[in-house]
Amino acid sequence: MEIHTNNPKVKNKKCKVIYYKKSCIEFCKIIRDQVHLGAKLLSDPMPASRRMIESPYRSVVLIKRSEADLSVDLPSLETIEKALLHYERMTGMKAPIDQAVEDDFQYVDEQLLQSTLKELGIS
Amino acid sequence: MKLEVGKVFVKDVILCGENSFEKGILKVNIQGLTEHLLEDHRIGKVKVDLAKPGESVRIIPVKDVIEPRVKVSGEAKEFPGVTSTMATAGKGRSHVLKNAAVVTTGSIVGFQEGVLDMSGPGAAYSPFSKTLNIVIELEPKEGITQHEHEEAARLAGLKAAAYIGECAREVEPDEIETFEMNNNAMEILKYPDLPKVVYMEMLITQGLLHDTYIYGLDAKQTLPTLLHPNEVLDGAVVSGNCVAACDKITTYQHLNNSVVKELYERHGKDLVFLGVVLTNENITLQGKLRSCNMATNIAKHLGADGVVISEEGYGNPDSDLMMNCRLLEEDGVKTVLITDECAGRDGMSQSLTDATPHAKAIVSTGNVSHLVTLPPMEKIIGNEMAIEQLAGGYSGSLLADGSLECELNAILGCTSEIGYHNVTTKEY
Numbered sequence: 230m231e232i233h234t235n236n237p238k239v240k241n242k243k244c245k246v247i248y249y250k251k252s253c254i255e256f257c258k259i260i261r262d263q264v265h266l267g268a269k270l271l272s273d274p275m276p277a278s279r280r281m282i283e284s285p286y287r288s289v290v291l292i293k294r295s296e297a298d299l300s301v302d303l304p305s306l307e308t309i310e311k312a313l314l315h316y317e318r319m320t321g322m323k324a325p326i327d328q329a330v331e332d333d334f335q336y337v338d339e340q341l342l343q344s345t346l347k348e349l350g351i352s
Numbered sequence: 353m354k355l356e357v358g359k360v361f362v363k364d365v366i367l368c369g370e371n372s373f374e375k376g377i378l379k380v381n382i383q384g385l386t387e388h389l390l391e392d393h394r395i396g397k398v399k400v401d402l403a404k405p406g407e408s409v410r411i412i413p414v415k416d417v418i419e420p421r422v423k424v425s426g427e428a429k430e431f432p433g434v435t436s437t438m439a440t441a442g443k444g445r446s447h448v449l450k451n452a453a454v455v456t457t458g459s460i461v462g463f464q465e466g467v468l469d470m471s472g473p474g475a476a477y478s479p480f481s482k483t484l485n486i487v488i489e490l491e492p493k494e495g496i497t498q499h500e501h502e503e504a505a506r507l508a509g510l511k512a513a514a515y516i517g518e519c520a521r522e523v524e525p526d527e528i529e530t531f532e533m534n535n536n537a538m539e540i541l542k543y544p545d546l547p548k549v550v551y552m553e554m555l556i557t558q559g560l561l562h563d564t565y566i567y568g569l570d571a572k573q574t575l576p577t578l579l580h581p582n583e584v585l586d587g588a589v590v591s592g593n594c595v596a597a598c599d600k601i602t603t604y605q606h607l608n609n610s611v612v613k614e615l616y617e618r619h620g621k622d623l624v625f626l627g628v629v630l631t632n633e634n635i636t637l638q639g640k641l642r643s644c645n646m647a648t649n650i651a652k653h654l655g656a657d658g659v660v661i662s663e664e665g666y667g668n669p670d671s672d673l674m675m676n677c678r679l680l681e682e683d684g685v686k687t688v689l690i691t692d693e694c695a696g697r698d699g700m701s702q703s704l705t706d707a708t709p710h711a712k713a714i715v716s717t718g719n720v721s722h723l724v725t726l727p728p729m730e731k732i733i734g735n736e737m738a739i740e741q742l743a744g745g746y747s748g749s750l751l752a753d754g755s756l757e758c759e760l761n762a763i764l765g766c767t768s769e770i771g772y773h774n775v776t777t778k779e780y
Contacts, residue, residue, distance in 0.1 A: 273671065277635075278666065340499070
């Protein structure tokens with residue numbers, strides 16, 4: 230199980246964290262490519278509120294396939310494609326954010342990730 | 353189960369040195385209330401204010417809205433499992449101070465939203481511009497985390513509603529509304545020819561600022577469950593989320609759930625109301641599958657012919673909404689979905705992030721992307737700076753004259769997905 234994130238605040242002792250210094254859309258494209266290479270998403274990259282959808286930070290939990298498995302997980306692909314489509318549509322609509330708000334976005338993303346990990350049995 | 357809701361209509365609210373209710377005037381002891389809330393050691397400062405319909409007042413950011421009420425009989429007290437000992441809600445009598453509301457405000461994070469204008473065009477969009485609002489502004493003590501702040505603010509609102517509700521304990525209600533329904537086996541026997549309908553209420557349950565509580569239990573840690581409709585109308589469900597202002601379900605709206613009331617109204621006339629399935633909206637894909645399967649299985653086991661499904665929030669919960677719909681329709685159970693739309697400012701974009709051909713009947717509660725201009729207000733309660741960080745806000749959304757251009761996203765309760773709101777949809 231791995232955490233992939235563009236949120237610099239994310240650290241975890243029990244799970245490998247892979248950090249990308251990328252925009253939200255670029256980050257999602259990387260995740261999409263990972264899914265094409267066999268990764269399976271365990272968490273939804275799209276949040277449940279408009280304001281968090283506008284957040285520049287995302288963290289997702291995924292598992293990599295075994296070397297012998299060449300299949301693509303279609304639900305994962307559908308999930309990341311839907312998220313990408315949505316983020317691309319919303320590009321350019323976002324207000325510039327100041328440092329304090331940026332910190333809060335990172336914090337809430339990290340907290341939502343903690344909830345995800347707890348649900349997955351890792352905390 | 354029988355619940356009597358005694359409605360005590362409030363004509364005006366006064367902040368003073370005593371708690372009382374007489375001839376429609378609600379008096380609230382400002383010092384007593386403040387001291388009561390400061391008993392929570394996490395709260396550093398409490399400021400109590402009033403915002404009445406028609407006043408030039410803007411409240412921002414709103415955390416929650418709660419209807420003041422008191423239990424005068426029945427084993428449960430107010431908000432069982434949260435502000436009182438756990439007991440089954442929905443029995444006995446509750447006295448409710450109608451037209452009054454407790455509104456909590458205070459920034460937990462910088463991008464929090466929830467604008468409530470008491471006059472002007474913004475007021476038309478929120479049902480809470482018509483209530484006499486007792487606004488409680490909370491500041492946490494230094495060193496308190498956002499999690500602790502959120503919890504303290506959530507509990508403060510509920511405690512304030514119960515504290516103020518006490519004023520109605522000895523008052524003879526103006527009106528009594530009775531909600532009575534026996535167990536499903538008996539109700540089905542009474543109306544054997546009517547279609548059986550379940551209400552499935554989806555709740556945001558994803559983490560900080562995105563949570564809901566059932567009898568005090570964090571609902572993301574629960575499996576879908578069945579409640580008697582009376583429990584929902586009597587404080588079993590409280591809100592813990594405050595980022596999706598337009599479609600968050602405030603505690604006030606849970607207590608007055610329009611879908612529950614409508615199905616109750618039609619029970620025995622053209623349907624049999626089998627109860628409320630509360631289900632959560634998880635972040636993990638496995639969690640979504642688990643909850644959707646279990647929630648729909650409850651409805652199927654109850655023998656539902658039809659299910660009304662309401663969503664909370666927007667984004668990944670659209671997937672849960674569609675999955676719940678598909679799992680029911682595939683087994684021949686008819687569904688009606690209630691959701692708002694994020695269809696772009698011209699209303700022409702794909703309005704949900706997921707879809708299924710099984711979703712044939714959808715009630716839209718409005719387009720959250722619709723752009724509105726809110727003129728400046730003379731008085732701001734809360735954090736004025738929060739205006740600049742609203743969802744749908746953009747560079748220049750705060751105009752030179754103090755007007756605010758924003759999407760409906762930002763306005764509290766304006767596209768509520770349980771129907772307790774003002775916006776309507778017109779087909780043309």
